Amino acid sequence: MTELSCRTVRRWLQAPDALALIDARHMDRHLAGCVDCTAYRREQVEHDRLIAQRLDGAVGTSSVRQAVLSRLAQEHPRSRRVRRHLRIPLRALVRPALVLTPVAIVAALVLVLIGPQVLNRHTSVPSAVADWRAQRPTIGYPLAIDPRRPQHVLVGAWGQIYQSWNAGQSWQQAGGLPAGLIIRDLTVDTAHPNRYIVAALHSVYVSDDAGKHWVQTAGNLRGAENMFLVQDPSRPQDFYVGPSVLWKSTNGARTWAQAGNGRIFAPYGIQSLAVDRGALYTGIWGGGVAVSHDGGLTWQRRMRGLSPNVLSVSTGPTGRLWAATDRGIYVSSNAGLTWKHRGPSNFLVTSILDAGNVVLAGGDGSVLRSTDGGRRWVHAQVGLPGDPYVYGLLAEPRQPGRVYASTNGDGIFRSDDGGQTWQDANAGLPIARQEGRANLVVFLRDGEVWQTTSHGADPGNLTVDSSVRSAVISSDGASVAYVSGSAAAWSIRTVSAGGSAAHTLLTGTGALPRHLRWSPSATGVVAVIEPSRLVVANLAGHTSSWSMPVSTQLLGWTKDGQGILLWNSATQTVEDRARDSGSLLGRWPGRYPGPPLRSPTGSGTVAALVAPNGDLSLGTIGGAWRTLARTPGCVPAAWSDTGTRLLLQCRASVEIRSTTGRLLALIPGTRHAMWAPDGSGHVLFFKHHALWSWSPSGIHRLLKNASPTA
């Protein structure tokens, strides 16, 4: 090719990231030898930055959204706020579900709660609507290794920093960051060991005294949520923070300025950054990898042979450049000019660690290990949770073979043999706290299980089975069990409340299972499958079945989950029977003229019952019963969380009564009601194929096309 003219180069500079690889090389060659064009490029970048800054400054934060919504509401009074059931092809569902970090976090959390067993027997049922799940809490454990002290490791967990001085065997909280932060990344300054830097959601905090006190050095950083924080190993004063656009500090994370105009990342893409031998490499969702040799001022795209959706880039001691993508692992041996695919392609990879002789790749559901530079991979999950979502992999450079894996939801794991085996390193770390998880309500819509909150917000289909007959959510709000099918062939399945593949516990024919109940630990269910036959199934695949004695009625599980409680109407007793064999273990003291409903408070000794003659009574187990009111045709359905109010389901209405029996409210026209799980004291009920909310101030319809689950 003839030498390029300056005019051509300057025209190409208008869209450098759209250039073909060969043209980009010619342009780079020209720029390397042309002082004028290099100056031209720098000036262009500077002017673009000036314009972008001016536009940013002018716009500020004022919003027109409310005005638009008001006008639209007036124009379109029937605009649906309740969302339609989206008939989206599986591919369209899976990709966003894989991309969104919070989704993955939730999936990981759910896996913790359900236990690894459930993952061993996946069915092919796809998961729920992605954007509903995106609202679940985020539980990542970003990790940093102290560059000077080998046993010292830091981790971000639930908005605070924890540090371990014994390689993760125990953890202590390091000082106090402001409440409510979501920590995305952190590092220990290589030049100052007591200097910790934390990238939280859209902000940066610095501590100069090993985490005792913190100062915010950046706030309101624009962009997405997958923040990264990187220190340049060759220039310790230089730090980089993303995402969206790249922010750079040249004074030890004290002040920050935008590096370049970031157009190559536009509009959403940057995911990660790696600094190696003076070059910056960034992974871009939808845009492959880009490289900068001038500290982020200008970039060239590098994606020949590379899947475009890159989640992270990393480098290794031998100079290999790795890209973790939603389509597997890619490696480049020429700084990103060309890429080769390695390993399985159906693997969402989030992190790749090249330790020289061993390469580890972690992601959604797996950790893979290679000892031949990525040609062959084997699973390396001994000691890891059954289906981990790996957030990051870090090597301890001073101790060969020591590797840490941080996961979403499962905390930190350590390996001392290069990833062959792992051990839990979470002692002292807060793991899997279930903030906000309990406020879930399940309902049936078009034969599928759907979920919503007490406010009717963001319903999403949880199953795609179109013949669900009944469903029940576990007491911790983490799992849903349901019965689907017909008498010709039915099954009992479970699915995590955050959305996961369904797991079949039991199949059968004949009468559909009734009275499905979760065990207290949500590791098993009990149901009545024939007129007088019980089946107990756990998530590990063990089932047992036994006949109920005549005249007994299933009440549920004992508190320890070892026994099944039955009420015997003939003897007016409550029997405790072994869950596996049905043998009688004991009886509650006292007599019970109706099936009792134990209160959640009062040490479990207070219960309510309605006798056959309609007397609503309250009493203690083994003690006397006090008749409160006459409620013929009603059964106690649920105590409020505080144990001060009782919900009664009657023939064609629902009653709310106090512990003195006083009628507080009567909701006519429904038999299916529950306390709102958010503890608000509201009652949710189904009527006219809709979900409604009752409170002393009135009744509101939450969702249309909703039916009770049992």
Place this chain on the structure above:
Amino acid sequence: MSEAVLPFGGGARSSVPADEHVWVERARAGDLEAFDHIMIRYEQRLQRFLYGLVGDIDTAQELCQETFLAAYRSLPHAREEMRLSAWLHTIALNQARSHYRKQRIRFHIPLGDHDVPASGNLQEAVADRDLVDRILARLPHQYSEPLLLQIAAGLSCREIGQILGVSEGAVKVRLLRAREAFRRAYATEVDE
């Protein structure tokens, strides 16, 4: 399970956020919450673009509002193979052009104080701010529009070409000329 017909195809270098198709589909069905998500995502970008075109934040916000209203009304009928981002900026550009015609006066430069930084030299900050405004105001439309579509909206040359109805090559030439014009004006202003 039948597939939903989704407008706004990705195109070769699409980097559409994963959930955007879902929001678009819902908004098309009349879901205001979904449309609100779209507004949250694009409002700042559209305001920056419109401000660059009209030079007045109040007008930019007014036009941004009209852009969203027009977009919501058009969504059910939209079938273009264009990214949502490019489509919204097309509407915004049309709103701005309509505004030019109505006003007859293309720009006025406000001296509001909403973006004065909290620290630093106040006079310098105001001068720099006004400098960029003045230069943008002097650029001909055919240059300022592609420049702002690139810088404020982050669109590719191909998408800018689709919006402006010219070829990708012509966009690059316009961008080159726009930047040369900006460079000359900037040098003149700074020298003065």
